[in-house]
Amino acid sequence: MTSERKSIHGQWSSRLAFILAATGSAVGLGNIWKFPYITGENGGGTFVLVYLLCIVLIGVPIMIAEIMLGRRGRQSPINTMKTLADEERRNDHWVWLGWMGMIAGFLILSYYSVIAGWALSYIFRTASGVFVGATADGVNSVFGDLVSDPERLLAWHTIFMVMTMIVVSRGVKNGLETAVRFLMPALFALLLMVVAYAMTTGYFMEGVQFMFTPGEIKREGVLIAMGHAFFTLSLGMGAIMVYGSYLPKGTSIVQATMFIAAADTIVALLAGLAIFPIVFANGLEPGAGPGLIFKTLPIAFGQMEAGTLIGTAFFVLLVFAAWTSAISLIEPVVAWLVENKGMNRLYASVWTGVATWFLGLGTIFSFNIWSDKTWSIPYLFKNYSFFDTLDYLTANVMLPLGGLFIAIFAAWLMRETSSRDELNTYNGLYKLWRILLRYVTPIAVIIVFLKAVSVI
Ligand code: TRP
Secondary structure, eight states, rough: OGGGGOOOOOOOOHHHHHHHHHHHSSSSIIIIIIHHHHHTTTSSSSHHHHHHHHHIIIHHHHHHHHHHHHHHHHHHHHHHHHHHHHHTTTOOOHHHHHHHHHHHHHHHHHHHHHHHHHHHHHHHHHHHTTTOOOOHHHHHHHHHHHHTTTHHHHHHHHHHHHOOOOOHHHTTTTHHHHHHHHHHHHHHHHHHHHHHHHHHHHHHHHHHHHHOOOOOOOOOHHHHHHHHHHHHHOSSSSHHHHTTTTTOOSHHHHHHHHHHHHHHHHHHHHHHHHHHHHHHHHTTTTTTTTTTTHHHHHHHHHHHHHHHHHHHHHHHHHHHHHHHHHHHHHHEEEHHHHHHOOOHHHHHHEEEEEHHHHHHHHHHTTTTTTTTTTTTETTTTTEEEEEHHHHHIIIIIIIIHHHHHHHIIIIIOOHHHHHHHHHOOOOOHHHHHHHHHIIHHHHHHHHHHHHHHOOO
16 A cells, blocks of 8 residues: 555656755755854864764664655655554644644745855855955955845845745756756865865864864753754754655665765764864854854965865855755645645745745844844743744754654654565664664653753
8 A cells, every 4th residue: 555655746766866855955054054153152072972973863763764754655744744644543633743844944944045145145255356365354344244234135035045946846856966966076075175275274183173072062052963963964844754755665765864964964074174274273263153154264265276266166056055955945835735735836836935035034134133132932042133043943942843753653653564664674774773763862852952941
């Protein structure tokens, strides 16, 4: 029965197409923009270690589970959860998991697009040559000028949203494969070049030490590291589930997951190794916040041989990486509108795009005209901007919660025969996965969360 279920949205053309698309979803601003700045804000070493542990013990088992549920259900996350809950004779409340995921994806995309807009604008800044020979101060003020201007941010955010919705409206399976196959390796190569530059600054070891020498970490830092493991692997909201729903039967989910997680982690670590030496060489603050990469990388491009060219190409590729991630954030919503509301893809994309664009205004304003407006949630955070609030609630609350429920469903409620049949892997590997997902993953998520809110 299950093996005959088909997605009405079609399938990936091959196993490779899926791996590329999922890697495209995972590798994005999270690796290059977010990982370095939150590592900087949370003191380095221990934070990186916790993040790596979370990738292995929480991220990988949940990714396997999420792809598996998607492939078995073959629909948008909401309908997949409904179908699987029926099939496993569980109650219908599991659709809430799909709902929460859709909302999280929509909230994340609203600010993701604004940051991608920064990267878009830096293509042109870098190409114009303004960074040639620029000092840290000069680079800093270019960034300050950008974020303090709501109109410019709005223009770039609009362009990025339009780009995203064009791809989504045509169906995420077209064109994505080629884009990811060539552009990801190119991004990787450019990142290596910046790391090579970082080695010449004389501060490379400081950067390495900052990232890998354990030190102090706050309770909150542990939650942020865990939230980031979800964010960077695109987990906990159904993005990978919906990609899994287009996956042909017979592809090894376990192998695909290993590849995606490894590629994602390597890119993040390289980004850190590129950025922190530049931070220390120029007397900058690792905790400079969301502008960190925009305040550091241009210094490198300004000093490197052919830096204008390399820098421009780098930001072009960063935008591509963000693009291939953004489409996965909104695909669950669009798939659901097509399935349940009878909309065609174009119509569904336009409307979700407009709504996301509108919410993005909040993030834009939080960097300028609303910069003194703050929000607090007892036990979680105090005086956060609109952008920080959205980021915190999605990455550190909604995604881990979604992941926790995915783990509970896949490891406790789904029959062993179902998951065994779907994963179809070595017995030992299957058992290891199931034990991790039954005990280690949920307990780790719960402990980290309760510790962060100081309940335990
Ligand atoms: N993983 C992407 C990044 O690191 C962002 C992303 C895409 C995402 N789809 C997601 C994050 C789903 C959470 C959930 O940039």
